[in-house]
Amino acid sequence: MQQFDVVVVGGGPAGGQCARSLAKVGRTVLLVERHKNFDINSFSSAGTPLQTLSQYDLPDSIVGSFWHKFVVVTSNQCGVWEARSPLGVVLDFAKLRSFLANDAQTQGSEVWMNARYVKHWQREGQTLVSLKRGSEEVVISTRVLVDATGPCRTVMYDKGSLKPDFLTGTGIEYLIEVEPEDYQRHADALTFFLGYKWMPKGYSWIFPMEPNQLKVGAGIINQEHQYIQHTEPLKHYIQLIIDQYMQTQTYTILDVHGSTLKYSRGLQDVYYRDNVVAIGDAVSTVNFLGGEGIRHAMQGAEIASKHIQDYLDGKTQDFKGYQTEMHQIFLHTWNLAEKFGMKKYLQDSDNIVDKVVTYLKPLSLEDVVDILFFYRFEKVSKGLPGYILRKLKFALQKLVQQTSGIFPFRKITS
Ligand SMILES: Cc1cc2nc3c(=O)[nH]c(=O)nc-3n(C[C@H](O)[C@H](O)[C@H](O)COP(=O)(O)OP(=O)(O)OC[C@H]3O[C@@H](n4cnc5c(N)ncnc54)[C@H](O)[C@@H]3O)c2cc1C
Known part of the structure; x- marks a missing residue:
């Protein structure tokens, strides 16, 4: 033996x-x-x-590829963060x-x-x-x-x-071959989709794999949501990205794979x-x-x-x-x-999910990577001053529009 x-x-x-x-x-x-x-x-x-x-x-x-860009698309928002040199890879x-x-x-x-x-x-x-x-x-x-x-x-x-009992999440991914111009649009970037339109109870993504190959996937938490009653099969959300976001008709599916993760809470x-x-x-x-x-x-x-x-x-x-x-x-x-994941995927309204993008917009890609990959959650508060400032500016603009008939001056300059 x-x-x-x-x-x-x-x-x-x-x-x-x-x-x-x-x-x-x-x-x-x-x-x-x-x-x-x-x-x-x-x-x-x-x-x-x-x-x-x-x-x-x-x-x-x-x-497979290096990335220096991060894109987050929600139902009504889109945030793009970019660095000069690569911050990560897709293996x-x-x-x-x-x-x-x-x-x-x-x-x-x-x-x-x-x-x-x-x-x-x-x-x-x-x-x-x-x-x-x-x-x-x-x-x-x-x-x-x-x-x-x-x-x-x-x-x-x-x-x-x-x-x-485990908390489970299921992910499915297509490896697709696309035209060079379609690939270029998504090369160098990790693109994530959040929110009710793209992937309720989870998120979906486009990752560049290697020249002219993209990984397009969707993952869902298998648990009840505070507001969402019904979701479609995961392949529906992958197709949604290909048809509505990428708007590509010429692609070949090279592989379909997936797995279920089982996580023990605490x-x-x-x-x-x-x-x-x-x-x-x-x-x-x-x-x-x-x-x-x-x-x-x-x-x-x-x-x-x-x-x-x-x-x-x-x-x-x-x-x-x-x-x-x-x-x-x-x-x-x-x-x-x-705790953050449970809130984001299973409790937040679509409006709150949109706000995450607005909130993180003033941060650098390095900061976003620090939060999402190195769990430095304290950095989230860095977005707060910019967020409040934008809110105030928006409220002021609205006020000026509403009162433009009353006050003699109309235009607000930033
Ligand atoms: C769709 C999806 C996308 C993901 N994307 C990312 C990502 O972008 N970045 C990231 O870092 N992580 C990602 N993950 C998570 C990551 O892949 C896993 O956390 C990681 O693979 C865990 O590694 P592991 O070695 O512990 O387990 P696994 O990778 O699951 O490996 C377990 C191995 O055990 C083998 N095995 C099982 N039973 C037996 C048996 N009886 N005898 C012999 N062999 C057996 C299996 O075949 C398998 O090869 C993703 C997961 C999924 C499902």
């Missing part, structure tokens, strides 16, 4: 990074992924800030996962594609793991077992066992049980406000890897320290993001 220090189940950003990190320091690692290759279910839009590349030593070859999600797995392999890890986790059990101090590799059933032994199966949480929860997930450790979306590292999860999954994997090493070296007997560190880093910010 093959024996490993660590078996990582799931070849997403969390699992790939975890295997890569542990193999790099000389542990014997097996990374297991159920799909045959990473082109299958390449579900993520994979927008991320520029820092992700340097932080995780990722090559430019996995980058090719298939290439990212493939790179992580290949790098793990280069560092000495084994990688089994088309291998599905079935179950695990303890015998004589050993953890045995049963995998379906192609049509073959294989049993291996490991000292630590990692659940990196994302929203499935397949290792932590036995088949058929009761799972807690981060109540099970982080470890004996020598089984959960990482990435299996412990809700995805941020509820923006649905951004790649770099957070990788960050969580790095933290787990450190604790796994301590455990393997006999420095710790359990993974309590891992859970504590994860909560120290994520809990407060994630709770805030959850």
Whole structure:
């Protein structure tokens, strides 16, 4: 029977990074992924800030495009923020996962594609793991077992066992090929659509993937809204963007993919049980406000890897320290993001959603990125003086219009 220090189940950003990190320091690692290759279910839009590349030593070859512009379209408003140099990238999600797995392999890890986790059990101090590799059933032994199966949480929860209630969000995305002039209109920008017209109970988007290819998607929170009773299927909202916003007739759908994220409110997930450790979306590292999860999954994997090493070296007997560190880093910010997200997607009127754009308009793109990607929510108040000033100006103009017959002077100059 093959024996490993660590078996990582799931070849997403969390699992790939975890295997890569542990193999790099000389542990014997097996990374297991159920799909045959990473082109299958390449579900993520994979927008991320520029820092992700340097932080995780990722090559430019996995980058689909760079962005330096942010566009937010609501039912009645449109805000555009632009910087001089790139602030982020859209990754090719298939290439990212493939790179992580290949790098793990280069560092000495084994990688089994088309291998599905079935179950695990303890015998004589050993953890045995049963995998379906192609049509073959294989049993291996490991000292630590990692659940990196994302929203499935397949290792932590036995088949058929009761799972807690999760907040769920479903996203679908079309990868489309467009004419060069259509691509140019959306190149270099992340475009988001909010509000009742475009995507009630969620948001939709256009991301540039690579020359002449765009990702057009829509995501919804599967929960009741304070005002909205009915929504259309997600594909309706994707088509709405293509027909009404892009106004393009010549395009080819290259791929349709999607997934459902499952988020535990208040981060109540099970982080470890004996020598089984959960990482990435299996412990809700995805941020509820923006649905951004790649770099957070990788960050969580790095933290787990450190604790796994301590455990393997006999420095710790359990993974309590891992859970504590994860909560120290994520809990407060994630709770805030959850609160804002619940309000934005499930409570706000369309008018309030419009106002967000008006409110953020005076900010620089750097500020907007700081708020949305680095959760510096205190920066939101920077928009307040400009917002109040514009409101006052508007009220004054209205007053002058109404009283123009009474007062001798008519024109107001700003
Ligand atoms: C539509 C959509 C758009 C998104 N856009 C963005 C974005 O723009 N930017 C961003 O940062 N994040 C985005 N996210 C979120 C991001 O993709 C996830 O947070 C991230 O992929 C989580 O990584 P993970 O490794 O924890 O889990 P996953 O990526 O879900 O990986 C889990 C892996 O486990 C494998 N697996 C499951 N069960 C088994 C089994 N029994 N045996 C073996 N393997 C198994 C799966 O096949 C999968 O490869 C988006 C998500 C969705 C749904």
